[in-house]
Amino acid sequence: MPRGGALCPQMFFPLLVLFWSQWRTSCLNPCLEVIPGSIYRCMELNLSGIPPGLPNTTENLDLSFNLLRILTFNYFSLVPALRFLDLTRCGIQRIEDNAFMGLYNLSVLILTANPLQFLGPRAFRDLMSLQKLIAVETHVSGLDSLPIGHLTALQELNLSNNRITSLRLPEYFSQLIVLRFLSFQSNKISAISAGDLDGFQSRNLTLVLSKNAIKYIELNSFSGVYFQELSLRGCFESSAHMQAGLQNLSGLHANRLVLGAYRNADRLEDINKAHLDGLCHMCLQEIALVQISRIYHTDRLSDCLNNIHSVRLVNTDIEQVSQFPENSSIHHFELKNCRLRSVPAESLSSLKELRVLRITKSERYLTRFAEDFNGPQNLEVLDLSENGLVVSFGWSSLMEGLPNLKHLNLSFNSKITFPPECSGVYKLEYLDLQHTKLGKTGAFPSFLCLGNLFYLDISHTDICIVTECSFCGLDNLRVLKMSGNSFGGDELVGNFKNLTKLHILDISSCQLKRVTPIAFAHLHELRELNISHNNLLSLDAEVFLHLRSLTTLDLHGNHLATVTEQVLENLPTSLKYLDLSWNPFDCSCAHVLFLRWTKKPKDLLKHAKCMVCHSPMDLKDTRLMDFDLSSCQISKTTVAVLVTTFLVLILFAVLVYKYYFHLYYMVVLLKRDHVSTEKENIYDAFVIYSSEDQEWVTRELEETLEVGVPRFRLCLYYRDFVPGVSIITNIIKEGFQSSRKVIAVISPHFLESRWCNFELEVAQSWQLLDRKASLVLVVLEGVDNAVVRQKLGLFRYLRKNTYLVWRDRELNRHMFLRQLKSALLEGKTWTEDELKLMLTN
Ligand SMILES: *[C@@H]1O[C@H](CO)[C@@H](O)[C@H](O)[C@H]1NC(C)=O
Ligand SMILES: *[C@@H]1O[C@H](CO)[C@@H](O)[C@H](O)[C@H]1NC(C)=O
Ligand SMILES: *[C@@H]1O[C@H](CO)[C@@H](O)[C@H](O)[C@H]1NC(C)=O
Ligand SMILES: *[C@@H]1O[C@H](CO)[C@@H](O)[C@H](O)[C@H]1NC(C)=O
Ligand SMILES: *[C@@H]1O[C@H](CO)[C@@H](O)[C@H](O)[C@H]1NC(C)=O
Ligand SMILES: *[C@@H]1O[C@H](CO)[C@@H](O)[C@H](O)[C@H]1NC(C)=O
Ligand SMILES: *[C@@H]1O[C@H](CO)[C@@H](O)[C@H](O)[C@H]1NC(C)=O
Ligand SMILES: *[C@@H]1O[C@H](CO)[C@@H](O)[C@H](O)[C@H]1NC(C)=O
Ligand SMILES: *[C@@H]1O[C@H](CO)[C@@H](O)[C@H](O)[C@H]1NC(C)=O
Ligand SMILES: *[C@@H]1O[C@H](CO)[C@@H](O)[C@H](O)[C@H]1NC(C)=O
Numbered sequence: 001m002p003r004g005g006a007l008c009p010q011m012f013f014p015l016l017v018l019f020w021s022q023w024r025t026s027c028l029n030p031c032l033e034v035i036p037g038s039i040y041r042c043m044e045l046n047l048s049g050i051p052p053g054l055p056n057t058t059e060n061l062d063l064s065f066n067l068l069r070i071l072t073f074n075y076f077s078l079v080p081a082l083r084f085l086d087l088t089r090c091g092i093q094r095i096e097d098n099a100f101m102g103l104y105n106l107s108v109l110i111l112t113a114n115p116l117q118f119l120g121p122r123a124f125r126d127l128m129s130l131q132k133l134i135a136v137e138t139h140v141s142g143l144d145s146l147p148i149g150h151l152t153a154l155q156e157l158n159l160s161n162n163r164i165t166s167l168r169l170p171e172y173f174s175q176l177i178v179l180r181f182l183s184f185q186s187n188k189i190s191a192i193s194a195g196d197l198d199g200f201q202s203r204n205l206t207l208v209l210s211k212n213a214i215k216y217i218e219l220n221s222f223s224g225v226y227f228q229e230l231s232l233r234g235c236f237e238s239s240a241h242m243q244a245g246l247q248n249l250s251g252l253h254a255n256r257l258v259l260g261a262y263r264n265a266d267r268l269e270d271i272n273k274a275h276l277d278g279l280c281h282m283c284l285q286e287i288a289l290v291q292i293s294r295i296y297h298t299d300r301l302s303d304c305l306n307n308i309h310s311v312r313l314v315n316t317d318i319e320q321v322s323q324f325p326e327n328s329s330i331h332h333f334e335l336k337n338c339r340l341r342s343v344p345a346e347s348l349s350s351l352k353e354l355r356v357l358r359i360t361k362s363e364r365y366l367t368r369f370a371e372d373f374n375g376p377q378n379l380e381v382l383d384l385s386e387n388g389l390v391v392s393f394g395w396s397s398l399m400e401g402l403p404n405l406k407h408l409n410l411s412f413n414s415k416i417t418f419p420p421e422c423s424g425v426y427k428l429e430y431l432d433l434q435h436t437k438l439g440k441t442g443a444f445p446s447f448l449c450l451g452n453l454f455y456l457d458i459s460h461t462d463i464c465i466v467t468e469c470s471f472c473g474l475d476n477l478r479v480l481k482m483s484g485n486s487f488g489g490d491e492l493v494g495n496f497k498n499l500t501k502l503h504i505l506d507i508s509s510c511q512l513k514r515v516t517p518i519a520f521a522h523l524h525e526l527r528e529l530n531i532s533h534n535n536l537l538s539l540d541a542e543v544f545l546h547l548r549s550l551t552t553l554d555l556h557g558n559h560l561a562t563v564t565e566q567v568l569e570n571l572p573t574s575l576k577y578l579d580l581s582w583n584p585f586d587c588s589c590a591h592v593l594f595l596r597w598t599k600k601p602k603d604l605l606k607h608a609k610c611m612v613c614h615s616p617m618d619l620k621d622t623r624l625m626d627f628d629l630s631s632c633q634i635s636k637t638t639v640a641v642l643v644t645t646f647l648v649l650i651l652f653a654v655l656v657y658k659y660y661f662h663l664y665y666m667v668v669l670l671k672r673d674h675v676s677t678e679k680e681n682i683y684d685a686f687v688i689y690s691s692e693d694q695e696w697v698t699r700e701l702e703e704t705l706e707v708g709v710p711r712f713r714l715c716l717y718y719r720d721f722v723p724g725v726s727i728i729t730n731i732i733k734e735g736f737q738s739s740r741k742v743i744a745v746i747s748p749h750f751l752e753s754r755w756c757n758f759e760l761e762v763a764q765s766w767q768l769l770d771r772k773a774s775l776v777l778v779v780l781e782g783v784d785n786a787v788v789r790q791k792l793g794l795f796r797y798l799r800k801n802t803y804l805v806w807r808d809r810e811l812n813r814h815m816f817l818r819q820l821k822s823a824l825l826e827g828k829t830w831t832e833d834e835l836k837l838m839l840t841n
Pocket of ligand 2: 056057080081
């Protein structure tokens with residue numbers, strides 16, 4: 001055997017083969033396998049072609065940052081099932097005809113950052129399913145040269161960062177009937193003339209022209225064209241140019257127009273009221289002004305905004321909102337990321353039509369809110385999320401100013417305090433307070449006046465639910481989200497008693513240690529229950545019993561070691577989603593029922609891969625789905641063995657009981673060797689008989705044999721047995737060992753007695769062992785001959801034995817006595833005393 005690191009040749013060869021095959025596979029497929037057989041990432045691997053090791057089922061392939069240079073005929077033949085192909089920055093200069101041959105299912109093609117010089121006229125043939133073509137930064141200088149006219153499934157075409165100079169769409173665009181999105185961002189379009197937009201007629205397109213240095217727009221060139229969205233951010237070199245450009249855009253119809261600048265390329269300075277006046281000649285649903293700096297006051301903005309339904313001001317320096325004219329038709333007003341310090345309730349009160357007001361993402365500035373609204377009677381949505389509000393609210397002052405408010409979002413603010421009292425019935429339906437500290441002055445906020453509330457989010461608001469009446473008054477609540485809070489005693493009791501209409505309840509991350517069986521007893525309509533990330537150690541058997549409509553139950557990330565059979569049985573039948581992952585499961589065989597249940601194929605269990613054993617130690621981190629149930633079946637065989645042993649023991653006990661005497665006798669026989677066997681014969685005969693026949697024995701044997709001449713000595717148990725010694729020892733020692741002969745008095749009683757039968761059997765076997773003793777069988781009257789034959793068997797006929805039948809008649813008795821005496825005389829030796837006694841007689 002090789003020692004000290006030497007490798008023997010027999011081992012070396014297989015290792016070499018192993019290394020070779022590993023090296024070969026990694027060479028053939030050096031890519032990262034994201035989902036085997038389907039998703040491969042081959043970024044930055046200096047590849048110059050498709051790695052031959054990729055399976056032909058690959059659907060999603062990222063080849064970005066390689067060096068492919070030229071895509072030749074049928075380049076992707078190895079991966080015909082592709083749906084997504086990323087060729088970003090692959091140095092591709094040429095795409096030849098039929099390069100994508102056979103990729104009938106390709107839906108997304110990314111060609112970003114390739115210096116394309118040549119595109120074959122049939123380069124994109126076969127890509128009939130292509131929906132998204134991203135050709136950003138690909139040196140495209142004109143749309144005419146793009147061979148995409150046949151891509152009738154195309155929905156999105158991104159041609160940003162190219163060298164396109166004209167907006168004029170070629171003829172073939174009329175075939176791209178599902179095109180929805182077209183981006184010419186950062187191109188070289190500087191002039192738009194009438195006729196350039198002919199291809200856009202009746203299209204409902206989103207057109208991005210941002211970051212083109214537009215110098216000239218022919219008057220009315222957009223007239224009659226309808227856009228879903230038109231983006232013109234960063235297109236004008238100054239505010240004055242924007243003003244002129246907007247004037248010439250008159251007649252434009254758009255759902256949304258986006259104007260403004262970019263953060264680091266802000267060229268719109270000193271905007272004044274007149275600069276946006278062009279908007280008055282357009283037909284817009286929504287205007288978004290993005291990144292307009294150095295406007296601090298809304299009255300610097302054109303009055304034309306008042307004609308537009310929806311006004312959004314994003315990333316501005318606005319510090320003050322001025323009064324709007326009475327006849328303003330703004331329905332929806334939004335200020336996202338501005339510099340307001342307090343909610344301009346008073347100024348906005350003049351907006352009679354206002355339905356939706358959002359002032360968001362101004363966390364550094366917006367801290368104050370005095371609820372002095374009086375007027376926007378129609379306001380339904382008030383979104384003040386993601387600010388720095390520190391407010392003490394009065395429900396009544398807020399709701400009286402905004403009587404139709406249905407939707408209030410105060411999430412992600414600093415601190416909001418509600419008064420404990422609250423009366424009246426308000427129309428509020430949605431209330432979002434998540435991630436805003438709820439001040440504890442006056443204990444928990446009272447919701448008594450929110451009988452119409454439908455949706456309440458108080459997640460991560462630092463509250464601790466202690467009273468039973470925390471949710472009193474919320475009679476119509478359907479959704480309650482309150483993750484990241486806590487409950488008194490870390491226990492869920494009757495807090496949700498009156499929320500009988502609840503559909504969704506999220507109490508994740510609430511430090512719950514226990515959920516009492518009554519906690520959900522009234523939530524008959526509940527569909528989704530999220531108790532993930534708590535500290536539950538076990539589940540009460542009836543805790544989910546009443547949730548008859550439940551479809552989703554999330555219990556992941558608790559401390560459950562198992563789920564008991566009763567809980568599994570009580571799971572609602574409507575359940576479709578059950579997440580038990582990330583619990584420290586105990587995989588010992590005591591929980592085999594649960595382990596078996598998890599293995600049954602079912603769609604119900606989600607994230608089953610993350611259900612792993614925590615104990616016992618040797619199974620730690622084994623997935624439940626990989627757990628070997630047969631390891632628990634050993635205990636089954638153990639049970640079988642135990643049962644069999646038990647049965648054998650019972651059988652043994654029964655046998656011992658039945659053959660007790662025999663066993664005892666065996667023991668005695670075995671002892672016989674040690675004890676001196678030869679004892680002097682004190683008796684002439686040992687009489688074995690049933691105590692029922694005592695009278696007969698006394699009369700016919702004792703009184704006749706022990707009295708007359710010759711005189712015999714009988715061993716009779718009632719007289720001669722030594723007291724204090726076990727009966728069986730007496731039988732052996734006093735009876736058999738001390739007697740020459742054995743007289744068995746066989747009567748019906750004898751045959752019924754277990755003792756007598758035993759004695760008879762001992763006598764028989766004794767006779768066989770110790771040749772000397774012989775048997776005198778005396779059969780009394782009334783004994784069934786057949787039984788006698790069966791009992792005594794051949795012993796009747798042994799030469800040594802005497803077989804006598806006793807009958808109660810004078811003649812027979814005489815005969816019997818003679819025969820008995822001669823049987824007893826056989827082999828008798830006389831003692832001197834006896835001889836003397838006989839002579840004197
Ligand atoms: C790719 O090749 C370049 C030089 O040609 C080298 O610097 C780089 O390390 C190579 N990258 C890999 C991943 O092999
Ligand atoms: C993929 O390759 C297997 C053999 O490796 C072949 O049987 C199968 O037809 C191929 N599928 C396609 C779509 O080409
Ligand atoms: C394309 O997709 C269809 C259905 O989605 C599938 O049946 C077919 O096999 C796919 N074609 C290739 C080449 O994978
Ligand atoms: C189009 O490409 C540009 C540049 O890569 C990107 O900023 C923009 O988000 C893309 N548009 C879409 C809708 O993907
Ligand atoms: C325009 O397209 C958008 C989606 O891009 C759609 O929501 C809208 O209804 C369409 N409008 C018309 C008038 O077709
Ligand atoms: C607006 O249109 C007029 C008339 O066609 C033209 O003279 C002017 O230069 C255009 N302005 C811009 C900024 O294109
Ligand atoms: C609103 O009233 C002003 C005068 O106060 C008027 O100039 C303007 O045209 C009106 N706007 C609308 C949309 O009615
Ligand atoms: C409230 O605002 C936050 C942050 O903008 C948002 O995530 C949440 O969905 C809003 N809530 C509702 C009910 O719309
Ligand atoms: C629950 O509702 C009943 C009647 O709808 C009402 O009597 C009881 O006070 C309510 N209990 C709580 C705790 O809100
Ligand atoms: C339950 O809540 C946790 C944490 O809040 C979240 O990650 C999980 O997706 C939720 N489960 C469901 C089914 O929505």
